[in-house]
Amino acid sequence: MSKLSNSSSKTSADNNKAEAFSSVEAKTLSIGEMEAIAKRLRRHIITMTGKAGSGHPGGCLSAAEIVTALYFKILRHKPSDPQWSDRDRFILSKGHAAPLLYAVLAECGYFPVDELATLRQLDSRLQGHTDRTVTPGVEMSAGSLGQGLSFALGVALAGRLNSQDYRVYVLLGDGECDEGQVWEGAMAAAHFKVDNLVAIVDNNGQQIDGWNRDVMNLEPLNKKWQAFGWHVIEVDGHDLAQLTLAFEQAKLVKGQPTGIIAHTIKGKGVSFMENNLDFHGKAPNAEEVEIALKELE
Ligand SMILES: Cc1ncc(C[n+]2csc(CCOP(=O)(O)OP(=O)(O)O)c2C)c(N)n1
Numbered sequence: 001m002s003k004l005s006n007s008s009s010k011t012s013a014d015n016n017k018a019e020a021f022s023s024v025e026a027k028t029l030s031i032g033e034m035e036a037i038a039k040r041l042r043r044h045i046i047t048m049t050g051k052a053g054s055g056h057p058g059g060c061l062s063a064a065e066i067v068t069a070l071y072f073k074i075l076r077h078k079p080s081d082p083q084w085s086d087r088d089r090f091i092l093s094k095g096h097a098a099p100l101l102y103a104v105l106a107e108c109g110y111f112p113v114d115e116l117a118t119l120r121q122l123d124s125r126l127q128g129h130t131d132r133t134v135t136p137g138v139e140m141s142a143g144s145l146g147q148g149l150s151f152a153l154g155v156a157l158a159g160r161l162n163s164q165d166y167r168v169y170v171l172l173g174d175g176e177c178d179e180g181q182v183w184e185g186a187m188a189a190a191h192f193k194v195d196n197l198v199a200i201v202d203n204n205g206q207q208i209d210g211w212n213r214d215v216m217n218l219e220p221l222n223k224k225w226q227a228f229g230w231h232v233i234e235v236d237g238h239d240l241a242q243l244t245l246a247f248e249q250a251k252l253v254k255g256q257p258t259g260i261i262a263h264t265i266k267g268k269g270v271s272f273m274e275n276n277l278d279f280h281g282k283a284p285n286a287e288e289v290e291i292a293l294k295e296l297e
């Protein structure tokens, strides 16, 4: 990691920020380079869940671009110091997508990429759902859906109380939005005019046992968030340029939180997993891993 000069007129906090990962090299990445990273994340997801023999590949694959844009373009963070107090926070509310978070954290250097092979093993730091007490870079222990937005709101309010300028990003599943707590959090965030908070909904249209339109219709989802007092931006969740622009636009929104509805495809990138409900919570077998990795070359 390159470092900016340590000018004596700067405070140590300034220097900390100058050393932050995203402010130095990541922001210079092209869209093509970020697409290559998203593909690497997908390869990790396939390999990890295939080796573990369990996991949730579909909802990991749908959000590969979302986390790539955040970790490699938007977030102010420092992999060498995961607890850095001025870091932007990324909170994975849909905790079953833990392999995706582990993959991007490893690619950023929070821990070795080789460690990804330990997913779901006894004593591994990389459990099937996130555990903030063991994994560097993980902000919230998750797995019970519906809680991340409230947690993120608390973190955002804490930043405001402490006069810190970090921003908080929380990733929700669309099926997760069936949970009442999501809407309690949405209502409170707008009430308190929390503008350092961005919620991204991975709008892949499916949840554990079917299409959302059949299980619990969410539409019109954008109007629901707007009615709760949020600024809403809709994007193609696989388009890194659109995602990056949306995150930049959200920084300019004052007096209200921003919701980004990212239209995605569950299982994106692997032909036989795309929109296939089977791969919500089923790992690919050895043969499927081989085919998937070929498709992701
Ligand atoms: C409170 C709670 N209820 C049920 C589950 C079981 N569950 C795990 S994943 C899932 C579906 C989630 O769908 P969505 O949020 O759309 O996730 P994605 O499609 O991105 O995988 C459910 C119901 C859970 N983890 N937590």
Ligand SMILES: [Mg+2]
Residues within 6 Å of the ligand: 059, 173, 174, 175, 176, 202, 203, 204, 205, 206, 207
């Ligand atoms: Mg979904």
